[in-house]
Amino acid sequence: xxxxxxxxxxxxxxxxxxxxxxxxxxxxxxxxxxxxxxxxxxxxxxxxxxxxxxxxxxxxxxxxxxxxxxxxxxxxxxxxxxxxxxxxxxxxxxxxxxxxxxxxxxxxxxxxxxxxxxxxxxxxxxxxxxxxxxxxxxxxxxxxxxxxxxxxxxxxxxxxxxxxxxxxxxxxxxxxxxxxxxxxxxxxxxxxxxxxxxxxxxxxxxxxxxxxxxxxxxxxxxxxxxxxxxxxxxxxxxxxxxxxxxxxxxxxxxxxxxxxxxxxxxxxxxxxxxxxxxxxxxxxxxxxxxxxxxxxxxxxxxxxxxxxxxxxxxxxxxxxxxxxxxxxxxxxxxxxxxxxxxxxxxxxxxxxxxxxxxxxxxxxxxxxxxxxxxxxxxxxxxxxxxxxxx
Numbered sequence: 390x391x392x393x394x395x396x397x398x399x400x401x402x403x404x405x406x407x408x409x410x411x412x413x414x415x416x417x418x419x420x421x422x423x424x425x426x427x428x429x430x431x432x433x434x435x436x437x438x439x440x441x442x443x444x445x446x447x448x449x450x451x452x453x454x455x456x457x458x459x460x461x462x463x464x465x466x467x468x469x470x471x472x473x474x475x476x477x478x479x480x481x482x483x484x485x486x487x488x489x490x491x492x493x494x495x496x497x498x499x500x501x502x503x504x505x506x507x508x509x510x511x512x513x514x515x516x517x518x519x520x521x522x523x524x525x526x527x528x529x530x531x532x533x534x535x536x537x538x539x540x541x542x543x544x545x546x547x548x549x550x551x552x553x554x555x556x557x558x559x560x561x562x563x564x565x566x567x568x569x570x571x572x573x574x575x576x577x578x579x580x581x582x583x584x585x586x587x588x589x590x591x592x593x594x595x596x597x598x599x600x601x602x603x604x605x606x607x608x609x610x611x612x613x614x615x616x617x618x619x620x621x622x623x624x625x626x627x628x629x630x631x632x633x634x635x636x637x638x639x640x641x642x643x644x645x646x647x648x649x650x651x652x653x654x655x656x657x658x659x660x661x662x663x664x665x666x667x668x669x670x671x672x673x674x675x676x677x678x679x680x681x682x683x684x685x686x687x688x689x690x691x692x693x694x695x696x697x698x699x700x701x702x703x704x705x706x707x708x709x710x711x712x713x714x715x716x717x718x719x720x721x722x723x724x725x726x727x728x729x730x731x732x733x734x735x736x737x738x739x740x741x742x743x744x745x746x747x748x749x750x751x752x753x754x755x756x757x758x759x760x761x762x763x764x765x766x767x768x769x770x771x772x773x774x775x776x777x778x779x
Contacts, residue, residue, distance in 0.1 A: 422679070428453070429678040429685065432738060432775045434524055446471065448607065449526035452676040455690060457716050457726055461511070462529035464599050469607045470516055470527060472642070473560035473579055476627050480611045485595075489555075489633035492546025499611045502595055505536040510594060510617065513724035515692055517620040517647060517666045520768040525674045528692060530724040533615050535596035538631075539589045547585065547633065554588040555638045556581055556614050557630035564641050578630075581623050582638035583616070583667070592617045592695075592722070595628065617722035618694035620666050620767070622647050652761030659761065668694040670769035671753050673701055673727070673745040678776050684732050685778075687713070689743050691725040696747045703729040703743050713743065734778050742773040 422428060431453075439449075448469040450462055462468075484496045513530030542554075558579040565574050587593070594615045597604060604610040609626030616623045622642065638644075647666040652659045675689040687703055702710040713729040727743070744753040756770045 423456075423681075426679045426681045429680055429776050429778065431678070432777050433521075433773075438524060446474070449523055450529050452524065452526055452528070452674065452690070455676045455688060455726070457688065457718075457728065460530055460716070460718060460723060460726055461532050461600055464531075464602060464605050464608070467529045467531060467599070467605070467608055468516070468527050470518075470621070471560060471579075471607075471626070473558075473562035475607050476559045477606065478559060478611055478627060483611050485612060485628060486630045487541070487545055487632075488630065490548040490551035490635065491542070491633055492548060495545060499597065502536060502612060503597060506540065507534060507536055508594060509534050510592075510615070511720045511723040512615055512617045513690070513692055513722070514617075514619065514621050514624060514669065515672075517622055517766040518768075520765065521772050525676075525772065527621075528674075528690075528724070530690075531599050532601065533594060533596045534598035534601070535594035535612075535615065537591060538593040538595055538614070539591060541595065542589065542633075547589075550635050551585050551633040553582050553634050553636065553638055554585055555630075555632040555634065555640075556583075556625040556628060557632065558609075558625050559627040559629040566641070577641060579625065579642060580638070580640045581625050581643055582640070583623065585633070587616075619668055620647075622666060647766065648764065649767050650763040651759075652763075661761075661763070666766055670694075670767050671696075671745055671747055671751055672769040673743040673753055674772050675703070675741050675743050675774045678731075678741070678774075684730060685734050687729040687731055687741060687743075689713075689727055691727065691745045693745070693747065695721045696749060696751075697721070698725060699746045699748050699750070701725075701727040701743060701745045703731075703741065705731060705734075706740050710744070736778050738775055738777050740773050740775050742771050744771050 450466055450468040480499050483499050486496050488494050510533050512533055515528035519525055519527035561576060561578040563574050564577050565572055595612055596615045597612050599608055612628045613626040614624055614628055648663045649666060650661055650663050652661045669692050671693045673689055673691045675687055677688045679686050691698060691701060701713040701715060703713050704710050713727040716726040719725040746752045754770050759770050
């Protein structure tokens with residue numbers, strides 16, 4: 390009897406998928422379903438939601454496709470966004486220049502980088518502009534292969550006066566620079582920086598493979614930086630240069646574009662401060678709801694800076710917070726998948742929301758917590774989802 394019901398449910402799921410295709414819903418919008426599983430429709434997804442195609446400048450990952458069986462985002466579906474297009478680079482002539490305050494400035498070919506000791510690291514990250522506006526689809530999770538930045542810098546010799554490490558991408562374009570009442574345009578490479586202290590930690594990698602295959606062009610082929618626990622902007626793609634210097638780097642995408650302006654109470658007064666976009670803020674998102682038999686399973690992910698989690702909880706409508714289960718396969722810098730078994734669901738529309746808490750007691754923000762934030766970046770508030778149960 391159990392096998393017969395599974396077949397019937399599988400047939401219904403197939404018919405439902407066929408119906409969606411028949412009314413013009415593209416295939417990317419129909420996530421893979423396990424045998425006997427049917428997808429519950431989110432009612433909060435905009436009708437015009439589209440993750441884009443392989444040639445789109447912005448590629449959004451459809452987070453409804455996440456499963457616990459394969460936590461890694463397919464290479465061709467990994468989210469992407471950029472400022473200066475996607476340069477084509479010949480791997481045979483590629484060179485990475487390491488310059489500035491090092492004892493031995495050097496040019497490295499792709500073969501030189503691949504010959505160095507390799508590391509595999511699961512790591513997920515999101516664009517700092519990711520939000521419910523894009524159904525939190527500017528996020529993905531991959532298995533990265535590369536070599537440690539710190540080991541390379543140690544081998545080249547870091548000079549005592551070095552304080553800052555700047556990463557230049559091959560991508561470049563014209564930028565308008567305003568100084569007081571003057572504006573002028575310059576052709577500049579995309580660049581981001583970090584302190585030498587952060588660069589010398591074991592986490593930063595010079596990466597050349599994603600999910601066991603060479604990086605796709607839109608993911609930074611042939612070499613990119615992966616800075617685990619940091620927002621996407623810090624993970625410089627199409628890496629062409631690493632420069633060590635004494636002073637702070639104040640390039641366009643470091644000092645001007647990627648800032649968070651937020652008010653906080655200091656000495657009894659509300660004061661606004663500006664901070665660089667660097668480490669990811671604690672965030673959880675419900676990505677998928679499915680029905681199997683008489684129950685429903687809620688699946689979601691957590692992204693943060695790598696701080697271990699204490700808990701993830703889920704709330705249905707106005708009910709109490711209930712503990713969700715974290716997947717055993719989660720690692721420090723991957724997105725952390727969680728599941729919640731929802732029993733006794735009644736027909737109609739329901740609101741579902743999740744919140745994460747880390748081991749330091751930090752709880753995921755609410756919209757009210759962020760009401761003094763004046764910029765849209767680093768939007769980490771709890772994200773209520775609505776679903777229709779039939």
